[in-house]
Amino acid sequence: MRSMSKIVDVVAGTLIAADGRFLLGSRPEGKPYAGYWEFPGGKIEPGETPFEALRREFHEELGITVEAATPWLTKVHVYEHATVRLRFYRVWSWTGEFEMREGQDIAWQVPGELTVGPMLPANGPILKALELPAVLAITCAHEIGEDVILASLAEAPPAAVLVREPGYQMEELARFVREVSARVRPAGGKVFANADPAWLEGLPIDGVHLSEARLMAMDARPDFEWVGASVHGREAKEKAEALGADYLLLGHVKPTPTHPDSAPLGWDGFECRLAEGCPLPVYALGGLSSADLADAYAHGAQGVALMRGAWQ
Incomplete structure (x- = not known):
């Protein structure tokens, strides 16, 4: 040896x-x-x-x-x-x-x-990261309504959409995923969904996204072409790497209504979380817009993940 x-x-x-x-x-x-x-x-x-x-x-x-x-x-x-x-x-x-x-x-x-x-x-593994776009749009129909999101998708479907609707039950989520996919995938875009992987089997999606809690409970990579995960600290990042995830979300970078009492990372804090390097593409998340893309690149990100900013 x-x-x-x-x-x-x-x-x-x-x-x-x-x-x-x-x-x-x-x-x-x-x-x-x-x-x-x-x-x-x-x-x-x-x-x-x-x-x-x-x-x-x-x-x-x-x-x-x-x-x-x-x-x-x-x-x-x-x-x-x-x-x-x-x-x-x-x-x-x-x-x-x-x-x-x-x-x-x-x-x-x-x-x-x-x-x-x-x-x-x-x-070789770097090739898959090149298939991901600079902007990942995250749905928030539970806040702004499905009609707003579906109308936006019909007019200009993004290259990648993450369906994240925490209040939806399985049947409701499946219906919305199908409607999103019908507008995004024919245009060549990818659709991911944040839910129990068992809920998503057979749906017209490209991958599953894992919350940090779901990620930490996983013993093996879910059987999807793409697997993403939300992480906040080193332990979750290392678990995602070991699991074979394809991309990560890390935030929140700027103040956001979702976390009013939690201090944002800021760009320096975001970069600090990646200081030792990461083999996976990482999207910056939280209070951002497409105008933040240059800052995201400069601090080592794949791009930006937008929730409310994707539909304005």
């Missing part, structure tokens, strides 16, 4: 084009896993920040200069030759012309429609 070596810190970048496509590169001959596909990047050198390493690696490998990037996911992976801690960034803008300076290939890919392979093992 190979003895555990110290962790090697590596940075990797996901270039995001204006049309939503992302860039993959192949590993050149002479490197471990030659011919496998990955998100470009490399080892963080002593004295470098992750962003400095990202800019250097992209210039050395691809001849481009990274202009704007935000932290995203952090994943530790044990290879046969090394244990690496991968810090993934999303790269939003760059300058220069692509030059394959290591003899590698590159390919622009559409989320959910991979056409190259095989993927480097540590990079």
Whole structure:
């Protein structure tokens, strides 16, 4: 058995084009896993920040200069030759012309429609995170009425909707889920539902969302394509990771009517909860609007989850 070596810190970048496509590169001959596909990047050198390493690696490998990037996911992976801690960034803008300076290939890919392979093992799970949108809309029909939400969905269905109606019984929830799905899924959007997984079997949804209490009581991942969870502290975050969740909600970031007596995290507090890194995409939640998206990106979030703000 190979003895555990110290962790090697590596940075990797996901270039995001204006049309939503992302860039993959192949590993050149002479490197471990030659011919496998990955998100470009490399080892963080002593004295470098992750962003400095990202800019250097992209210039050395691809001849481009990274202009704007935000932290995203952090994943530790044990290879046969090394244990690496991968810090993934999303790269939003760059300058220069692509030059394959290591003899590698590159390919622009559409989320959910991979056409190259095989993927480097540590990079594979990142592909699913790329299928999630920047904004997750959460229903609150129990506050503003179903008609308001259904009319909004008919006019402009979001890319992802989480049905959360805590006062609904099973039959009532199933009816509303079907109405939401009929408006969102034909347009290519995803529908998740926050409820007992047993209630949701057979319904036209893409995944289940677990409250923190339900998450902590789970022994195994529910049998859905997508599983999300609400978390507040380290224990719940670690449980979600161990369970194999696909995304998290973390909040509340700003004051919200739902928690009038609870102090908000603020953006610094949100980032602090992710300080050690998280391998799962995390949506910032609580008192936010789409105008907060840039702040969410800057503090390591996947995007923002909007409840009342999604339907105004």
